[in-house]
Amino acid sequence: MAELCAVLATTHHPFYLKATTMPPEQQIPQAPEWKRKIEAYRETLTRAKPDILVMIGADHFHQVFLDNYPQFLIGKAPRYDATFYNEIREFDIPTYVLEGHEELSDYMLRGLMDRSFDMAFSHELKIDHSIICPIITTRPEADLPVVPIYTNIFAPPLPSPRRFWELGCAIREVIDSYPSDKRIAAIGSGHLSLELGGPRQFRETGPDPEFDRQAIEWISTGNIEAILENVTHESMAKSGNATHGFMDFILMMGIAGAEKADYVDNLDLFHTMEAYFTWYPKEKAA
Amino acid sequence: MSKYYVNKFLFTVDRDPELLRRYKEEPRAFVATWEQSIGPRLNDAERSTVHSLTDEERQALIDHDFVKLFEMGAHFFLSLTIFIALYDEEYMQREGPLAFQRHFAKELAHWEGKEYPSVAC
Numbered sequence: 001m002a003e004l005c006a007v008l009a010t011t012h013h014p015f016y017l018k019a020t021t022m023p024p025e026q027q028i029p030q031a032p033e034w035k036r037k038i039e040a041y042r043e044t045l046t047r048a049k050p051d052i053l054v055m056i057g058a059d060h061f062h063q064v065f066l067d068n069y070p071q072f073l074i075g076k077a078p079r080y081d082a083t084f085y086n087e088i089r090e091f092d093i094p095t096y097v098l099e100g101h102e103e104l105s106d107y108m109l110r111g112l113m114d115r116s117f118d119m120a121f122s123h124e125l126k127i128d129h130s131i132i133c134p135i136i137t138t139r140p141e142a143d144l145p146v147v148p149i150y151t152n153i154f155a156p157p158l159p160s161p162r163r164f165w166e167l168g169c170a171i172r173e174v175i176d177s178y179p180s181d182k183r184i185a186a187i188g189s190g191h192l193s194l195e196l197g198g199p200r201q202f203r204e205t206g207p208d209p210e211f212d213r214q215a216i217e218w219i220s221t222g223n224i225e226a227i228l229e230n231v232t233h234e235s236m237a238k239s240g241n242a243t244h245g246f247m248d249f250i251l252m253m254g255i256a257g258a259e260k261a262d263y264v265d266n267l268d269l270f271h272t273m274e275a276y277f278t279w280y281p282k283e284k285a286a
Numbered sequence: 287m288s289k290y291y292v293n294k295f296l297f298t299v300d301r302d303p304e305l306l307r308r309y310k311e312e313p314r315a316f317v318a319t320w321e322q323s324i325g326p327r328l329n330d331a332e333r334s335t336v337h338s339l340t341d342e343e344r345q346a347l348i349d350h351d352f353v354k355l356f357e358m359g360a361h362f363f364l365s366l367t368i369f370i371a372l373y374d375e376e377y378m379q380r381e382g383p384l385a386f387q388r389h390f391a392k393e394l395a396h397w398e399g400k401e402y403p404s405v406a407c
Contacts, residue, residue: 065293066293089303089371090370090371196363197390198394198397200398203391241402
């Protein structure tokens with residue numbers, strides 16, 4: 001069976017590349033520290049030696065819109081173009097072409113349907129920065145085949161936090177049962193507290209530093225019970241109108257399996273708290 | 287009220303550099319064109335008869351009025367992105383990085399601590 005060699009859950013700050021590659025005299029003061037932290041985090045994936053990446057993100061109205069918005073969607077294409085015109089314009093992110101892994105995409109879609117997740121699917125999916133930012137930070141060579149999975153953290157009504165957890169658990173089961181000798185890493189990106197297009201945006205910190213501190217503790221200790229007890233759509237909205245991206249962290253905890261994280265780091269930046277987690281799932285008992 | 291249609295306006299214009307330029311330069315004429323030939327478009331062959339803008343929505347779009355759009359429940363991501371595209375550069379040149387984003391936040395300061403208008407359509 002395939003081996004789940006690493007699970008990564010990370011924030012996706014679209015300005016990382018620009019902030020750390022502009023001329024040093026124009027960089028923000030935290031840029032060198034940010035770069036060091038990202039390179040250390042990248043090593044947590046590199047050393048797991050993955051062959052295939054299952055990438056979890058959320059389309060920000062780039063390919064999918066409100067005429068036809070899926071709650072959960074999986075890509076099953078041979079290849080994925082990435083980065084839209086308006087992301088290049090705003091964030092200066094380069095374009096990419098990522099290889100797909102059609103066999104695992106198909107196995108994942110069927111496996112999730114067998115587990116009561118009737119996913120939408122796409123044979124022509126262009127990837128946005130929710131997946132490309134973690135590629136830039138954790139695998140900038142962009143040389144591994146991917147299986148992209150999108151969640152709705154964006155267009156209400158949203159699935160519940162519990163449903164994100166359950167989808168993560170189902171993805172884990174499907175990866176564990178995949179008949180292959182490949183090493184699979186799952187990488188998901190989301191947010192801690194975040195405000196976009198509202199009165200609390202672009203401050204010196206994220207909109208709710210107390211939530212950020214609590215969320216990092218919950219994730220790093222694998223405390224899914226506390227999350228499902230305390231985190232609701234309404235509580236997330238109180239922490240910032242775009243905080244619902246936290247549910248992709250909950251999904252990644254489902255893949256990792258309510259375990260203490262093996263690697264935890266964070267960085268307090270203007271506008272957001274960045275956070276980086278890695279789990280190395282234990283070998284299953286024979 | 288059609289939050290969906292306001293969002294469709296923001297979505298279709300933000301993703302197209304030529305439409306964005308026209309919305310910046312001649313908002314009133316462009317919004318009229320959009321309502322006539324872009325908004326109803328489903329694909330190359332099909333037109334929809336379902337949605338239309340209210341007078342208030344039309345005026346908010348013509349005025350680039352992101353406060354009104356927020357209060358009508360236009361999607362925060364679409365609204366922020368398109369107005370950054372329209373105004374970031376001129377604010378940056380005048381007042382430095384993130385000046386427009388901070389101006390945007392300040393104009394909405396009266397909503398802090400309150401429940402925001404829902405973006406659900």
